[in-house]
Amino acid sequence: MPLVSVKNLTRIFDVSKPWLNRVIERRKKAFLTAVNDVSFEIEERSVYALVGESGSGKSTIGKMLVGLLQPSSGSVEIRGVDLARETDAAKIDGVRADIQMIFQDPFASLNPRWRVRDIIVEPVASRGKDTTGMAEKLLEQVGLSVRDAGKFPHEFSGGQRQRICIARALASEPKLIVCDEPTSALDVSVQAQVLNLMSDLRDEFGLTYLFISHDLTVVQHMADKVGVLYLGMLVEEAAPDELFDDPKHPYTQMLLDAAPKLGDYGRDVPPPVGEIPDPINPPTGCPYHPRCPLVQDVCRRDRPVLRKLRGARVACHMAE
């Protein structure tokens, strides 16, 4: 049984203007479908990566997974428990302790008025358990020093802060950690340190990661399975080798071509055309059809469903 099972997950945000403005300007209510009917599963002890550009809904999925946002429809089940619908408080509490999150901004994710020790043990202390010596042990595990426990967050660099966030995430001995762009605010050399640390911790504690990122090379390095999102829809899912060697969805192909390559000095390729459409008024049919080189009439009309294709799942009428 997979650790996480996401079924037909959808999240719609009401982005309407206030009531009075709507009446005066004669506008209808506006809705943004941030996540549109997404289904996937995460196996225990694996790294599932979600990639996509801004507005793809990847962070929204992460937040629904940890229970910070409620799904509009569909479900997220973690070890068979649906946080949004479960009524048994003990079960909810048990699953809560199993999920942790690491955020993108290492400066905003630590309370500046708290000592590092208190920050790290909060997930455990808030359950009324004894935390003596716990912060110090965790700090050593993430490569910081025991003395750092008494300091305040502003005394640390971005990379060190992200290590503190990781220590906090580990405190409640979780099974699943949702990592929302954990290294995109960090420099390359620091990113390497943090990614290595995350890999080590995964092996040591048997963790499962949902790794959210816009950086394809990082995803390829970390993931066991990759889901590509476009405008809130899962357009392709495959193991990284399969995905990068043989991308099947035209959007995935475009992403791979557009990503800067270290080896191609002064490469001159025609850049991709178009931009991400307005998510409030998405295109009909396949969301990618206005930019797609393979577009046919059917793409403008029908939304493609995910189908199996050579070791991948892809939502494209034309892919073969």
Add this chain to the structure above:
Amino acid sequence: MTGPILSIRNLTVEIPTRHGILRPVDGISYDIGRGEILGIVGESGAGKSMAGNAVIDLLSPPAHIAGGEIWVNGTRIDQLKGDAMRRLRGKEIGMVFQDPLTSLNPLLRIGDQLTETILAHLPLSRAQAKDRAIKALDEVGIPGATERINSYPHEFSGGMRQRVVIALALCAEPSLIIADEPTTALDVSVQAQIIALLKALCRNRGTAVMLITHDMGVIAEAADRVAVMYAGKLAELGAVRDVLGAPRHPYTDGLMGSTPLASRGKARLHQIPGAMPALDNLPQGCAFHPRCPYAQSICKTQMPTLADGDGAACFFPLPHTAEVA
């Protein structure tokens, strides 16, 4: 062949603080030639943006230029003040910042912002300036420039806005563009578009570009030459192919090793131990020596210098012979 468009010699920027004087930029020298893109790469705090801001006199006090020379098109500009600097900044140097939203006045139509800039620097009539503004928007790939000139910045998407900023930087036909992290806030596909645009413009007009970024991939694709900065100093300078393909400074080598690469697969990333030292806590000698796997005793006491022109500021540049490694 004429001289370089931008020439920086021994530029030093200082910030006096209560803990002493910090040098975020410490004696750097480089040239950018006509039609050349020089990538300035380094980690946060390495001084790469500070060097760019020094050129256009945008250092925020108390930071100031404490030494060295800056020449643009054969004119020394580091001692220019006030009006003279402002005229030259608009005419000879264009700026593209990271966040396209803050570089545009949200209350003015983009056409007005463009014509104002053009009128301020070129002897044209208002009608001519407007024509030129439309041409500039057209050139940066904004469809329907004639109509879009009456739009406000918020009516554009992020990528289109950055194109407008580039048009704004280009409209007075400067000979140098300083682009500070121009693609960092953009999505991958839009980033590729902007890089392609910068390259094309630079090639067609012969504009020199200083491209400041932390992204090695962007440098590899866009730049002709690259300067690697570390703790306020130049660690390595040279053609992109040489510096990125066969780094000679151990820091550059470490940076390249830390970058996840498709070809490396899931192997552990190479790590540079430690972190870049804070400016108020720089080690003696080479600033990189505490993190350097090849450091010898001389590295701890003496500062290696960058030989004239290209090369690495290192006593033991790579590749090493077997007995050192």
Add this chain to the structure above:
Amino acid sequence: MTDTPLPPDAPIEVKDPSRLRLALDSDFFYTFKRSPVAVVSFSVVSIMVLAAVFAPWIAPHDPFNPGSLNLMNGFSAPMEPNAFTGDIFWLGTDDQGRDVFSTILYGMRISLFVGAAAVAFAMVLGVTLGLLAGYVGGWTETIIMRIADVQLTFPAILVAMLIFGVAKGITPVEYRDQMAIWVLILAIGLSDWVQFARVVRGATLVEKNKEYVQAARLIGRTSPAIMLRHILPNVLSPVLVIATISLALAIIAEATLSFLGVGAPPTQPSLGTLIRIGQGFLFSGEWWILLFPAVTLLTLALSVNLLGDWLRDALNPRLR
């Protein structure tokens, strides 16, 4: 603790010695030491507060002990021997022979106490409502902020007079003088909570979207815990600035009310009461009875205000 003046923002837990140490090493304390205006106004305020607190020990006479008063000493000019008794009073005496210097010390006591208590009351009320409005949102926010908006359309002194009048009407006659001080505190406090609520609501809206708050939410911390332990410490800097400036305003408001005769009773004269009494003698030549309380009030309010202004600049990251 007395030899080094504590900066007004000495952290919330002064008990922790290293927090004090951090405060003394901070940039904040450094800029304090380098700002003559801050040092001078802080010293003036400290001296005046100490003088008021220790008035019973410092004052040469007890102006409220009828036994110690000698009507013969009435209208003594400052620094001149009294025509009848030969006693010398630094700042002269009033019509009943009370030493003006002593009455000022005791008056300052009342003024400072009423001012500080009113600000404390306004602060607790405003911060609580502001936190609730910002964090909970929805109808709670609408109701609280509309009340605040309505109250802002009336001048604060008018609101205070209204509350004072109503309270006086409902207290039994025999308790009126006794209750006057507390009613005054209530009136000034209720007229002043709005700006605290507005600022705290704004700061809360910013803080609640930061990732450290999300991290606390996802481990299942309750809303009150998040508001008190996480958000409150991070919105206190602007509160401190407003509290300081409000203190000056509250002291002046109290003086105004007392001057109008609706504030502190003559049995417990504040600086405002003293000024009201003194202005009756201004045109008969006894200028000192009015001048010295007025100058004291001016110095006190000005120093507190200057301190508040400096504090605002020092705590504003944009002006650093």
